[in-house]
Amino acid sequence: MTSDAVVDALVRSTFQVMGVLTRIGAANDLSLTQLRVLGILRDRRARVTDLALFLGVDKSSMSGLIDRAERRGLLARDKNPDDRRALDVFLTPAGLELTERLYAEAREALEPATRQLDSEQQQNLVTLLEPILIGSAGPGPLKPSR
Amino acid sequence: MTSDAVVDALVRSTFQVMGVLTRIGAANDLSLTQLRVLGILRDRRARVTDLALFLGVDKSSMSGLIDRAERRGLLARDKNPDDRRALDVFLTPAGLELTERLYAEAREALEPATRQLDSEQQQNLVTLLEPILIGSAGPGPLKPSR
DNA sequence: GAGGGATAGGTGGGATTACCAACTAAAACT
DNA sequence: AGTTTTAGTTGGTAATCCCACCTATCCCTC
Numbered sequence: 182m183t184s185d186a187v188v189d190a191l192v193r194s195t196f197q198v199m200g201v202l203t204r205i206g207a208a209n210d211l212s213l214t215q216l217r218v219l220g221i222l223r224d225r226r227a228r229v230t231d232l233a234l235f236l237g238v239d240k241s242s243m244s245g246l247i248d249r250a251e252r253r254g255l256l257a258r259d260k261n262p263d264d265r266r267a268l269d270v271f272l273t274p275a276g277l278e279l280t281e282r283l284y285a286e287a288r289e290a291l292e293p294a295t296r297q298l299d300s301e302q303q304q305n306l307v308t309l310l311e312p313i314l315i316g317s318a319g320p321g322p323l324k325p326s327r
Numbered sequence: 328m329t330s331d332a333v334v335d336a337l338v339r340s341t342f343q344v345m346g347v348l349t350r351i352g353a354a355n356d357l358s359l360t361q362l363r364v365l366g367i368l369r370d371r372r373a374r375v376t377d378l379a380l381f382l383g384v385d386k387s388s389m390s391g392l393i394d395r396a397e398r399r400g401l402l403a404r405d406k407n408p409d410d411r412r413a414l415d416v417f418l419t420p421a422g423l424e425l426t427e428r429l430y431a432e433a434r435e436a437l438e439p440a441t442r443q444l445d446s447e448q449q450q451n452l453v454t455l456l457e458p459i460l461i462g463s464a465g466p467g468p469l470k471p472s473r
Numbered sequence: 474g475a476g477g478g479a480t481a482g483g484t485g486g487g488a489t490t491a492c493c494a495a496c497t498a499a500a501a502c503t
Numbered sequence: 504a505g506t507t508t509t510a511g512t513t514g515g516t517a518a519t520c521c522c523a524c525c526t527a528t529c530c531c532t533c
Contacts, residue, residue, distance in 0.1 A: 186449070186453050187437075187444070187449045187452055187453055188433055188434045188437050190452065190453045190457070190460070191340070191441075191452075192348070192430075192433060193366075193460050194340075194341070194456045194459055194460060195341045195344040195345060197459065197460055198337055198338065198341040199341060199345060199383075200382055201383070202341070202383075203382065203383030203384065204383040207383065207491095212491080212519075214519075214520095217342055220338060220339075220342060228482095229481070229482060230481060230482075235346055237345075237347070237348075237349030237350040238520075238521090239520065239521055240482065240483085241482085241483070241484080241485095241520080241521075242519065242520050242521070243482085244482070244483055245483095245519075245520090246518095246519075246520095249518080261481095264529075265481095265529085266480070266481040266482070266528045266529070267480090267481055267482080267528095268481080268482070284338075287334055287338060288331060291337065291459075295333045295334065295459070297458030297459065298333070298455065298458060302455055303332070305451065305455060306333055306336065306455040307336045309448055309455065310340045311336070312440070312443035313340055313343065313441070314336070314340060314343055353520090358490070358520085374511095375510070376509085376511075384490090384491075385491070385493080386510075386512085387491085387492075387493080387511085387512070387513080387514095388490065388491055388492075389511085390512055390513080391489080391490070391512095392490075395490095407510095410509090410510075411498080411499060411500085412498065412499045412500065412509070412510040413499095413510055413511080414510080
């Protein structure tokens with residue numbers, strides 16, 4: 182099985198990046214999970230259940246998670262126009278700003294790693310990761326909420 | 328900045344794999360962090376502080392984490408021969424067995440994703456991820472403990 | 474168009490995980 | 504020897520997570 186090596190590398194890099202993100206989050210009073218929420222919402226709104234599914238977390242865990250972030254003014258809830266049971270969650274301007282700052286920090290923190298690749302290799306890596314992101318590993322990618 | 332795209336893809340794939348691992352862990356009564364500990368210890372022993380550094384977690388968080396896993400018979404502590412303050416942590420046979428089983432589950436769960444790449448692309452991906460793992464992103468890779 | 478089941482989100486309770494500050498023991502430095 | 508640093512643990516509090524339930528809404532079928 183060649184795919185053993187891929188999964189191994191994928192898991193390793195996941196652990197590595199996770200460590201970096203955990204530290205960046207901690208420096209900004211955010212848990213890794215909160216960081217993930219911000220990351221997911223960076224370019225879309227999502228319903229609570231979709232977030233929970235993607236995070237691999239219980240719906241009820243999302244409630245408090247969103248509550249706390251909402252109390253900090255980072256994100257907000259909005260009635261979903263198509264389904265009155267559902268709520269869309271999205272970043273506030275402050276949340277978006279923080280998220281962009283965190284991404285900048287991540288770029289900086291990962292720079293020693295990415296610097297090891299020349300520009301063509303970087304492009305290749307992005308291309309190769311693309312199908313992984315799409316290929317439904319788990320709940321599938323988040324669809325635009327509606 | 329080309330590296331933006333790399334970091335973006337890296338973070339995205341990290342989130343994706345994290346979700347998969349979270350679910351696998353939950354199915355086996357393991358938190359994501361515990362999973363990471365097992366993953367790190369799969370092929371080496373490590374000192375408590377090194378684990379904490381790599382995980383991006385406080386030393387004190389490690390103690391309880393190790394306690395609980397030790398109570399479950401998954402890992403054990405051992406005096407470090409070179410530094411009498413330090414403790415090496417390592418997997419028990421049961422822990423190793425569980426870890427291998429979890430990796431198998433991860434391979435299975437990620438198979439729909441990795442299947443998107445042919446064998447040559449997989450090899451390329453592994454090669455491109457290699458420097459990321461080595462390029463000191465954060466505390467650097469764990470050195471063999473001594 | 475009225476039930477019946479499924480789904481979206483939230484509450485409340487209990488265990489785990491997290492941080493910080495303080496502590497002991499051992500190393501390292503001067 | 505004495506001071507400072509480092510490794511790991513403990514104790515206290517807040518965040519996170521799961522589970523079992525709950526209400527409101529949707530969807531489906533009759």
